[in-house]
Amino acid sequence: MIKHSPVTGRYVTIEVDGNEYKVFYLHNGTGQPLICQHTAGAHNHQWRGLLEDEEITRDYNVIAYDLPRHGKSDPPHNKEWWKDEYRLTADHYVNFIVTLCDALELKDPIFMGSSFGGNVALQLALRRPDRFKAVIPVEAADYAPGFFLDWWRHPHANAAQVCASGVWDLMAPQSPDLDRWLTWHYYTQGSEAFKGDLYFYSVDHDLRDELVNIDGRRCPVIMMTGTYDYLTPPEATENTARQIKGGVYIEMEDIGHFPMSENHELFRVYLKEALRIIRERKG
Amino acid sequence: MSIDVNSWAAKYKQLTNADETIQCMGKYYTCTFMFDMGARKVIVEMHDGKVKAINTDPAPMDSYDFALRASPETWREFAQPMPKPMYHGIFSASFQRDLRLEGNLLVLMQNLRNFTVQFELLRQSGVPV
Numbered sequence: 001m002i003k004h005s006p007v008t009g010r011y012v013t014i015e016v017d018g019n020e021y022k023v024f025y026l027h028n029g030t031g032q033p034l035i036c037q038h039t040a041g042a043h044n045h046q047w048r049g050l051l052e053d054e055e056i057t058r059d060y061n062v063i064a065y066d067l068p069r070h071g072k073s074d075p076p077h078n079k080e081w082w083k084d085e086y087r088l089t090a091d092h093y094v095n096f097i098v099t100l101c102d103a104l105e106l107k108d109p110i111f112m113g114s115s116f117g118g119n120v121a122l123q124l125a126l127r128r129p130d131r132f133k134a135v136i137p138v139e140a141a142d143y144a145p146g147f148f149l150d151w152w153r154h155p156h157a158n159a160a161q162v163c164a165s166g167v168w169d170l171m172a173p174q175s176p177d178l179d180r181w182l183t184w185h186y187y188t189q190g191s192e193a194f195k196g197d198l199y200f201y202s203v204d205h206d207l208r209d210e211l212v213n214i215d216g217r218r219c220p221v222i223m224m225t226g227t228y229d230y231l232t233p234p235e236a237t238e239n240t241a242r243q244i245k246g247g248v249y250i251e252m253e254d255i256g257h258f259p260m261s262e263n264h265e266l267f268r269v270y271l272k273e274a275l276r277i278i279r280e281r282k283g
Numbered sequence: 284m285s286i287d288v289n290s291w292a293a294k295y296k297q298l299t300n301a302d303e304t305i306q307c308m309g310k311y312y313t314c315t316f317m318f319d320m321g322a323r324k325v326i327v328e329m330h331d332g333k334v335k336a337i338n339t340d341p342a343p344m345d346s347y348d349f350a351l352r353a354s355p356e357t358w359r360e361f362a363q364p365m366p367k368p369m370y371h372g373i374f375s376a377s378f379q380r381d382l383r384l385e386g387n388l389l390v391l392m393q394n395l396r397n398f399t400v401q402f403e404l405l406r407q408s409g410v411p412v
Contacts, residue, residue: 157392165395169372173365228368230375
């Protein structure tokens with residue numbers, strides 16, 4: 001059976017903080033740009049359901065990129081990156097996303113990311129409310145310590161399996177087997193980057209004293225977290241949203257830390273509500 | 284009324300040895316671990332993906348590579364067919380509940396794929412506490 005997907009992929013080369021990145025992204029849809037960040041140690045296939053969601057792509061230009069060192073986006077070609085330990089910082093992460101949005105000429109994009117992508121969404125709302133129409137931090141919190149662990153790349157263990165099975169119970173048992181195992185599969189592919197991503201997630205990202213400076217009326221912040229997320233449990237997200245001016249918290253029942261990847265059919269119900277709130281506030 | 288521990292051991296062995304997800308990558312899944320359920324402790328000995336033995340009455344000097352220790356209440360939650368949030372895995376319960384992972388955790392990490400699958404078989408076998 002031959003069936004072509006409407007999703008297409010392209011590469012764009014950009015320079016960020018002296019690094020030359022050839023960035024791979026998938027896109028489908030027309031209208032309001034909605035740019036999506038995968039979770040730590042994963043890649044843009046986590047957004048496969050959204051990219052082919054006919055209802056959402058009718059009005060939204062959905063773009064899901066691979067962060068450098070993930071999926072089909074290589075490490076920088078102009079650096080001897082193999083001589084340094086990879087540690088993602090908030091500064092570099094923000095600079096990368098803004099540079100990519102500029103390169104793609106995205107006008108007033110909505111930024112959505114999950115986990116370490118959710119945490120950087122909060123950073124964007126703080127630092128660049130002028131550049132984004134709104135942000136949707138999924139499974140995010142002001143501070144998320146405890147996951148920058150040596151186990152993710154211990155030379156005496158199979159890092160691919162440690163990363164993939166180490167995040168297994170971040171997903172809800174109700175999520176379909178196929179989608180959970182696909183998420184597991186993605187995680188086997190990104191184990192060398194996972195720990196460096198988590199440097200941002202658990203160490204460099206700390207907005208506990210900065211939430212008061214995020215203006216969710218200028219750049220709406222719609223936070224969503226699943227009830228099975230043990231890493232940023234619902235109370236952590238709710239507590240974060242409450243401290244943001246105009247912040248919104250939506251609790252997602254029976255889903256975990258990778259909602260778009262583990263159960264898109266359920267996630268899309270909550271996402272449509274988040275998009276409705278943004279339309280209501282910003283048009 | 285909890286399940287008799289020997290009946291539980293036979294059931295858990297049968298479920299493990301028949302599990303396709305474990306058996307398709309069972310080679311080298313060889314290690315020994317304790318489930319410490321408070322009132323009840325068992326030591327499961329794995330060899331190439333199969334349960335070699337389950338020691339249902341461990342003596343003080345019986346050894347194992349790593350242990351999972353939690354209250355009987357937590358183990359009963361692990362064994363629910365659809366566990367509540369935070370009782371749905373070993374990471375969630377150790378981050379958010381009273382599960383403690385002890386011993387040589389490197390062995391746990393070396394066998395993590397199969398161990399997490401086998402742990403979830405408790406949802407079918409129940410627990411003997």
